[in-house]
Amino acid sequence: MVAAWTFMGSATIAKDTSFTIPAGASVASIAEKLEAEGLISSASSFVLQARVFGADTPIQAGEFLLSPDMGQGDILAAFQNGDVIRRFITIPEGMPSVLVWERLMAEPLLTGEVPVPPEGSILPDTYSFERGQSRASLVEQMQTAMDRALAExxxxxxxxxxxxxxxDALTLASIVEKETGKPEERRMVAGLYSNRVRTGMKLQADPTIIYPITKGKPLGRRIKQSEIAAVNGYNTYTRVGLPEGPITNPGRASIAAVLNPQTTxxxxxxxxxxxxxxxxxxLAEHNANVAKWYAIRRERGEM
Known part of the structure; x- marks a missing residue:
């Protein structure tokens, strides 16, 4: 079969090349595009060979990587098997939805418009996508992943x-996510805030002050006293209990920490x-710790 392919026509791929097949494209139009881009010697021979040797397996839409070592049979097989180029986009743990939206909108290989997703609806992870995939379908994939992870x-x-x-677990996990950058602390922080929820203490979590101001983006300055005293649905310095909703997209580890917190x-x-x-x-122990923190800040010239 390889000899027949070589006899009837040849691939002429000089270097690794990206080739895109739109949805609904015919074998003839694909062959013409391959020839026009200098990737095969003859469109007509490719069509003939596809009819003779390609069986009834349809060609898939998508973006494919064609390499110099590929013959026409390899090209057809790649198209039929759907060996598309997969690209990746990473959503870090604790990235708020407005930044998720900005990352999606900045990816030129995605298509379509999407609104900012609801906070806490996206599971931080690395996701694969194809050239031309809609942003809406990728958001749906991320949200389905969060729904599944949260349920599990x-x-x-x-x-x-x-x-x-x-x-509520998602909301508390979003606070844990923003309050510590150390993975080994997550369960301890979750245990502390769980204690405060149970006893009716205000959570007094600084990220809940910042969220209504920036929607989760970095504040870039110290929090003002007026912001600490602000009354809204998120500020846990002026309200008892959890904020009205998540303040970021927590990772699975922070969700797990809230649902299995450290006993403390x-x-x-x-x-x-x-x-x-x-x-x-x-409180006495805490005040002593605060004094140590102030001493560190003075040594750094921050106070």
């Missing part, structure tokens, strides 16, 4: 947790200067 983690939740619904008596935490926190059970 909820089904495995620890008894006696501080949240009663998957929505801690109610307070403050930065320790390394990206992590000191935790305290009592």
């Amino acid at each position: 983690e909820w089904a495995a939740r620890k008894p006696g947790i501080a949240v009663d619904t998957m929505r 008596q801690a109610l307070y935490m403050v930065a320790d200067g390394t990206g992590g926190h000191w935790f305290a059970d009592t």
